[in-house]
Amino acid sequence: NAGVTQTPKFRVLKTGQSMTLLCAQDMNHEYMYWYRQDPGMGLRLIHYSVGEGTTAKGEVPDGYNVSRLKKQNFLLGLESAAPSQTSVYFCASSYPDRRGNTEAFFGQGTRLTVV
C-alpha cells in the first residue's frame, strides 16, 4: 500500500520555466491538499480539493494552478517559476467525516529550487 506518492522528489528550475508536481493516493480519499513548507512559516495551504473535479484556493495560491481530473491524482502546476517558489512542497490526503477529525496522510515531499 503506497499511501501518498509525490513525483518528483527533487527539481531545479530556471526562472520562468514551468513544471507540474504530481500527487497520487491509493486510499480512495476525497480530500487532497498541496502545502509549501518554508523555514519559520510552517506549512501553508496552496490549493485543496474536496473531490474529483473540484479545486479551491488556499492561503497562498498565487503563481500556482491545480487540477483534480481523477480522484486519486492532484496536480500542482507552476506556469512561470519564480525564486520565491523555492520551497518544499507536500501533498496530503484525507477522508474526513462531517467533523473533519480524521487523519491526513502526507507524501514524502518535493524539494524545488528555482534559480
Place this chain on the structure above:
Amino acid sequence: AQRVTQPEKLLSVFKGAPVELKCNYSYSGSPELFWYVQYSRQRLQLLLRHISRESIKGFTADLNKGETSFHLKKPFAQEEDSAMYYCALSGIIQGAQKLVFGQGTRLTINP
C-alpha cells in the same frame, strides 16, 4: 481569522526533562485539533488528535477551550523525540473544510 500559532520556533531540552510545546488557536466554533510530527528525513505523520484523548509515545495534549490552547506535553523527554512538531486545526474555514497548520516547533533533545 482562523489560525494556529506556535510561539516557539526552536525548543531545546535535556534528556529526561519535561517538554511542553505550545499551541494556541483562534476559531469561531468547535475545531478538531491535531499534533503532527516530522522526524528527520521522514514525512509528516499524525502524532495525536484531541478527540482520542490518548497518549502516544508518552505525549499528551489537552484541549483548553477557555484558553484556546492545545499544548503538547511529555514528562520525560527522550533523544528520539527530536523532530519538527506541527499543531494543526481542522474546521470549516471560509465555507469549506480545511486543515491548517501552525509555524512548527523544532524540538531538540540534548543527551
